[in-house]
Amino acid sequence: MQTATHMLRTGQRGARFQFQMATRDLVTSLGRLGLSWSLAWHDVASRYRGSVLGPFWITLSMGLMVLGIGFLYAGLFKLPLNEFLPYVALGIVFFGVMTGTVNEGCETFVLASGILSQTSLPMFTFVWRTVFRNLINLGHHLVIVVGMLAFYGQWKVANVPLALVGVVLMLLNASWMSLLAAIASARFRDIPQIVVSIMQFAIFMTPVFWLPDRFGKHQAILDLNPFYHLLQAVRAPLLGQTVAGHTYVVLVAMALAGWAVTFVAFANTRRRLVHYL
Amino acid sequence: MTAASITCTDLTIRFPVYGADAKSLKKALARAVAVGGALGRHAGVTDVTALANVNLQLKAGDRLGLIGHNGSGKTTLLRALSGAYEPDEGSIEVHGRIASLLDLGLGIDPSATGYENIRLRCRIGGLSTKEIDARMDEIAEFTGLGPFLSMPVKTYSAGMQGRLAFAAATAVECDVLLMDEWIAVGDAEFQKLAHKRLLKLVERAGILVLATHEAPLLKLYCNKVMKLEGGVASEIVDIRKVDELLKS
Structure with a gap:
């Protein structure tokens, strides 16, 4: 029904039809x-256009942040660098x-x-654009991750494979959040x-800069934080x-x-989204 | 491949106009609370009927000119034909690959170079990276911009941007070309080139839908005319009757 050379758009309504159209978009x-x-x-190329290092600014600025926070907190909490960094x-x-x-999901549409x-381009194309842009950033950050794990011996x-499962789960969850934010x-x-406020709050409430065992007997609170699980599924396997x-x-x-909630929201707003903008 | 065709049946498009108010979450929430949660589906949103019961039948070789005052629905119709706006009632059916040249700025990144923008524009238009590589020389030559193609597009004049956009957009092989009036950009020399390219397209048994205010342009490109007035379409008439239609 929808190919490159055939386009059909109707004023038909109804949940079933909206759902079909949303699925077709996907x-x-x-x-x-x-x-x-x-x-x-x-997007990535144009952001760093004209700069000498180009996209490697992504790596460099992240590296500086990791080293700065790593040394500072390791000192403050008296933690061994080879574990904490x-x-x-x-x-x-x-x-x-x-x-x-x-966060960038907010700007997707x-x-x-x-x-x-x-154009009749599918809306999901732009959702994947946001996800891929962040994957490209991740690719640049991997240099730091691999370097760290190699330097301190955690690679052993x-x-x-288990960490990759975690990455997939993280992306699956981040992408619905991104689409929901976009709509x-x-x-x-x-x-x-x-x-932005929620995500900023989350980074401090989640054990990113601090160790979860500091929570002591209140550890159960961590289990209520979805971001803790998202991070743990990737980080723990890599640290052995x-x-x-x-x-x-x-x-x-x-x-x-x-995804169920987001897809329903998408199906219901899809034909109106272009008018919101 | 089937020949190109466009069919619109009782096409009605309404715009919800979300005022500055409606975009604020606070106001929406306040309103929802005020009426005890019985927020109507269209509460606080005004509907504007941009197109009302438009019927349209075009087949290969048709070159339709759309005329009408500002806000009469010409661009809305073009956008609906491009697949961006969904009908509220009725249906649109288009056979053939669609290329829309409605906005010069589509997919143009001002800080990227001409070459990069051609790539981007052609990718959006549906070409693969390989196809773009194969056609790049031809597109570059057609723009006539020469060394300027390696410079950022923000340094271009409006006319140069028009050349770039037109060249990139028409590089995608299409059967249905939708154009808003900006075709008048570019100097006399480029107009001639653009003219040739458009004629070639029409010869390939494509369909052209062109919205414009200018009678000479209509007479140059179109063989049929339709007038829109407040979203209501007139009958499609032969180009020879364009003057009567303009006066009425």
Whole structure:
């Protein structure tokens, strides 16, 4: 029904129809992931255009932050550097990818308004653009992560396949949050501020800069923090630690429930989104 | 491949106008609370009917000119045909690859170079990286911008930007070309080139829908005319009757 050479748009309504159209949008976008990838690369390249180091500023600024915070907190809390520095590096890098995906999600549709209002490109194309842009950033940050793990010897105990499972779970969750933020921000311009505040709050409430065992007997509180589970699924395997079984339950449940809610929201707002912008 | 065609049946498009008020979450919440949560589906949102029951049938070789005052719905119709706006009632069916040249700025990144922008624009238009590589020389030559293509687009004049956008947008092979009136950009020499390219497209049995205010342009490109007035479309008439339609 919807191919490159045939377009049919009707005023038909109803939940079932809206759901079909939303699914078609998703499927079409998956068939053109290359376009999302090109757009994401263009974003990264144009951000660092004219600078001498180019995208390696991403690596450099992240490296400085990791070293600064690593040395400072290791000193403050009297922690051994060889354990704390890799811990902080992983935490900041992966939490950064998550916050980046969600925060930039607020602008997904707003920035694409020109294209959305005169082509029939699927809306999901721009959601993947935001996700891919953050994956490209992650690629640049991996230099730090790999360097840290190699330097302090954690690579010997790192369980990379399990960490990859964690990365996939993280992306699955971050992408629905990103899309939900995108829809809400297109309609209400207060949302980006709210999202940024929440994500900032989350980075301090989650054990990114500090160790979870500092919580002592209140450890149970951590289990209520979804971001803790998201981070733990990636960070723990790379440090050779075990991931609690219920972390995976939480993450899978969150991905399913989150995508269900977000997809319903998308199906209901899809035909109006272009008018919000 | 089936020949290009456009069919609109009872096409109605309404815009919800979200005022500055409606975009604020606080106001929306306050309103929801004030009426005890019984927030109507369209409360606080005004609907503007941009197109009302438009019927349109075009087949390969048709070159339709859209005329009408500002705000009469020309651009809305073009956007609906491009697939961006969904009908509130009725349907739109388009066979053929669509290329829309509605806005010069589509996918243009002012700080990127001409070459990069051609790539970006063609990617959005549906070409693969390989196809773009294969066509780059031809596109570059067509723009006539020569060494300027390696410079950021923000240094271009409006006319140069027009050349770039037109060249990139029409490099994508299309059967249905939707254009807003900006075709008048560029100097006389470029107009001639653009003219040739458009004619070639129409010869390939494509469809052109062009919105413009200028009668000479209409007579140059179109063989049919339709007038929009407050979202209501007139009958499609032959180009020879354009003067009567303009006067009415």
